[in-house]
Amino acid sequence: xxxxxxxxxxxxxxxxxxxxxxxxxxxxxxxxxxxxxxxxxxxxxxxxxxxxxxxxxxxxxxxxxxxxxxxxxxxxxxxxxxxxxxxxxxxxxxxxxxxxxxxxxxxxxxxxxxxxxxxxxxxxxxxxxxxxxxxxxx
Numbered sequence: 001x002x003x004x005x006x007x008x009x010x011x012x013x014x015x016x017x018x019x020x021x022x023x024x025x026x027x028x029x030x031x032x033x034x035x036x037x038x039x040x041x042x043x044x045x046x047x048x049x050x051x052x053x054x055x056x057x058x059x060x061x062x063x064x065x066x067x068x069x070x071x072x073x074x075x076x077x078x079x080x081x082x083x084x085x086x087x088x089x090x091x092x093x094x095x096x097x098x099x100x101x102x103x104x105x106x107x108x109x110x111x112x113x114x115x116x117x118x119x120x121x122x123x124x125x126x127x128x129x130x131x132x133x134x135x136x137x138x
Contacts (some may be wrong), residue, residue: 005045006078010036010059013046019087020052020072028087033102034081039068043079046110052089069114077105077117093118 014029034042047064048056052074056063066075076087084097084104095118097104103116 002043003039003041006041007036009040009044009046010076010125011076012056012058012059013044016046016048016061017058017074017089019055024099025089032076032078032087041078041080043107044076045078045107046074046076047117049073049110054097062107063129067110067111067113073114075117077107077112079107088117 017025047066074089
């Protein structure tokens, strides 16, 4: 059931971002959808900034509130194997935590604070997506 919910969550998130984010999200959508189709993503949830929240409410979606972030930002939070991943919109960095890390964000929360989803990340350095080069939109 959670895996099915993860697929629905990804679809809704990408739909919202197609209307609120930059065009690089088409490439991220393909990337994360491929992971989902291979069974790697078992859970997913998103937190929306104020701009995307309005669209989410119109569509009667459930989501977390993203506080202390830029108004146009949103974040997709996923369980990928034994990792928790926070993938930011608007060319934001992607961050990974071990699922047992006490600082890893929980899924399905009502409120997320941007700083908690950005720092500190002890597993890896933040990973950014290229905006130019192979596979980019530019």
